[in-house]
Amino acid sequence: MSRPLILITNDDGFDAKGISSLVNAVEEFGDLFIVAPDRPQSGMGHAITVNEPIRSYKTSYFNKVNAYCCTGTPVDCIKMGMFLLKDKKPDLILSGINHGSNVSTNVLYSGTMSAAVEGALEGIPSIGFSLTSYDANADFTPSIKYVKLIVKAVMDNNLKTGTCLNVNIPYVKEENIKGIKVCKQGRAFWDDTFDQRSDPFGKDYFWLTGSFGSKDNDKEADIHYLENNYVTVVPTQFDMTCYQSLNELTKWNFNEI
């Protein structure tokens, strides 16, 4: 029996510590094929590159593992990986480990999670992993155990087609992690602002900033469990229809101005 084929990307770039940690964690599970951004692509969401061409080139950065750097977004990297693999369809797509949480509505902004959602769109079981530390030198050691457990569980069970997992791992000592919790996406929002500055020529520029905090207190949501030191697993799909509103909207009168 041939080993499973696992396509891997991330959004922090091929040389981030998180993707190397992921590669080390999962190489026992199959043959790896990496297509990762050539530079940080955080916050790229589900962006694809349509107005300019993409470059993709082989790298020896991951030693014996087949790996490519790509100038595109994380979602481009998944598409490029599928293209380069030609007729060999991956059995699993993994993204991360992201440097920073992607809990709650961050799933929309996250390049890491959008790559996993793209995998779901391709009909391939996919997982996005994130650690709640933005530190480039974060210690991924306690994460490894949970990455292995969750990858193994996905390989042993049937993840519903069109679904991926959003996994967030608390950045605490291993003994303080309480376990794995399957839960729903929380409702939390960015309180955005812009840091307005003046360049040396007197013209304004802005840095998008703010804090992620405006949230409900739902005790069944990922944000709550993550704050309480659980590894959170949210099954994630791409049908954004608000089914609750369908009936209401059919009653609206669209025909009078």
Add this chain to the structure above:
Amino acid sequence: MSRPLILITNDDGFDAKGISSLVNAVEEFGDLFIVAPDRPQSGMGHAITVNEPIRSYKTSYFNKVNAYCCTGTPVDCIKMGMFLLKDKKPDLILSGINHGSNVSTNVLYSGTMSAAVEGALEGIPSIGFSLTSYDANADFTPSIKYVKLIVKAVMDNNLKTGTCLNVNIPYVKEENIKGIKVCKQGRAFWDDTFDQRSDPFGKDYFWLTGSFGSKDNDKEADIHYLENNYVTVVPTQFDMTCYQSLNELTKWNFNEI
């Protein structure tokens, strides 16, 4: 009573015909405030700009309407609009009219729709409009009637908080449009490929291409109705949890390797 405040953006850039058509269609409904990308931002999905600063500058392009160009993505434009408006919260957010369809799973890739989803995240009623023609000089005249009808309906009714509308308008003669259909997001997918080329220096580059077609035949979905010349209205929300999988996943054994 003060007039409603309407924040407007798009993803084709401030000088696209689609956004001017939208502005002309809705100026009777309120005070407009435009923050639009300074260049095409198609396919940007829910991307935000975090690794570089953003510029934003006033433009007289829309004559008397308060308008800014922004170097960021469509979602950045919504965030910038909210920032520039300070304490004045918009009553409505509109995005488009996009040059090209954003039906089905394109909602994920679309900058136009992601701007509307960002509005929903802000708790503001929001609508993304798209016309099924990529032509920069497309005739938006038949769209205007439906834009007005749908904006009026949203202003007269209560769109569930956290919900926006994904509106797609068929590019056919007005007399051939069969009406407005409230429906769900279809399941259709891009059959991606890359057009591989060689640059003058012998190095490969790639254009992401492909066709949108791999679809189910759901007669209740937007893609079906749009193909049958209906204006489709999909209520869209941002909880991507796969609730059907929650129960199944809690039965998985995550604790053995």
